[in-house]
Amino acid sequence: MKSEPKVYSIEDLQRENTTLWDGVRNYQARNYLKQMHIGDIAFFYHSNCQNIGIIGLMKIIETNVIDRTQFDVNSPYFDIKATINNPRWHTVTVQFKEKFNKVISLNTLKEQFTAEELLVVKKGNRLSVMPIPEKTAQKIILMGNH
DNA sequence: GCCAACGTTGGC
DNA sequence: GCCAACGTTGGC
Numbered sequence: 001m002k003s004e005p006k007v008y009s010i011e012d013l014q015r016e017n018t019t020l021w022d023g024v025r026n027y028q029a030r031n032y033l034k035q036m037h038i039g040d041i042a043f044f045y046h047s048n049c050q051n052i053g054i055i056g057l058m059k060i061i062e063t064n065v066i067d068r069t070q071f072d073v074n075s076p077y078f079d080i081k082a083t084i085n086n087p088r089w090h091t092v093t094v095q096f097k098e099k100f101n102k103v104i105s106l107n108t109l110k111e112q113f114t115a116e117e118l119l120v121v122k123k124g125n126r127l128s129v130m131p132i133p134e135k136t137a138q139k140i141i142l143m144g145n146h
Numbered sequence: 147g148c149c150a151a152c153g154t155t156g157g158c
Numbered sequence: 159g160c161c162a163a164c165g166t167t168g169g170c
Contacts, residue, residue, distance in 0.1 A: 004168090026153075026167095048168050106169080124151040126167045 001058070001094070002047040002120075002128040010044045010056045010099050018095045022067045023077045025089065029129040033091050036060045042094060043132065043140065045120065046103065053105040054140060062093035100144040112139070 001021065003009070013019055024030055036042075040060040046052060067089040069077035082088040106121070115122035118140075119130040132140070 002168090028153090052169070126152060128167085 001042050002045040004048045005046045006049065009046065010096075013044070013058065013094070013096045014099060016096075018061060018093055020065060020067070020093050021091045022069050022089075024067070024091060024128060025077060025079070026126075026128065029127050030089060030091075032127075032129045032131055034064065035131070036063055036092050038063055041097070041137070041141075043137075047128075051103050051105070053103040053107075053109065054100070054144065055103045056099040057097040057141070057144070058094040059097050060092050061095045064090050065093055067091045098144070104140065104143050108143075109140075112143070 005011075008019070021033070024033060038060055042058045042060060043054045044056045044058055046055050066087050067077070069075040070079040070082040070087060070089045071084065072078055077089075079088055109118060110121045113121055113136060115125075117136045118132060119125055119127070
């Protein structure tokens with residue numbers, strides 16, 4: 001799960017402990033959010049910044065939550081086509097789990113994994129939420145703990 | 147700041 | 159339903 005640290009960083013999550021992952025406005029990313037289960041582990045990725053890469057771990061603690069920013073005319077995530085009775089955007093609540101000592105940089109990820117093993121290294125990929133195969137996930141967790 | 151990649155919109 | 163135009167993402 002990607003976030004620009006200028007907007008919301010892992011330090012913000014560490015401080016708040018939990019947060020609603022709102023503002024996703026891409027159908028494919030939303031569909032991946034819908035597939036998440038309580039207890040799932042997610043990787044926090046800092047994008048569009050000095051130090052791009054995976055910076056830590058989160059846990060999914062609530063699923064299928066309505067993203068209320070879609071109804072808020074003052075929110076940058078307002079969606080005029082969404083209604084209370086027919087909301088378009090659902091998301092998850094995440095909980096801070098772990099911050100890595102050192103970011104696992106995009107370059108390192110590209111060296112270690114193919115696009116099939118890890119979608120985020122695929123050229124042109126712009127999804128902010130994407131699945132990671134179990135085997136890849138285990139390897140990244142090990143890398144993060146070193 | 148640039149721009150490739152890609153998603154969305156809307157005219158036809 | 160096609161596709162040009164436009165907007166956004168995000169690495170560099």
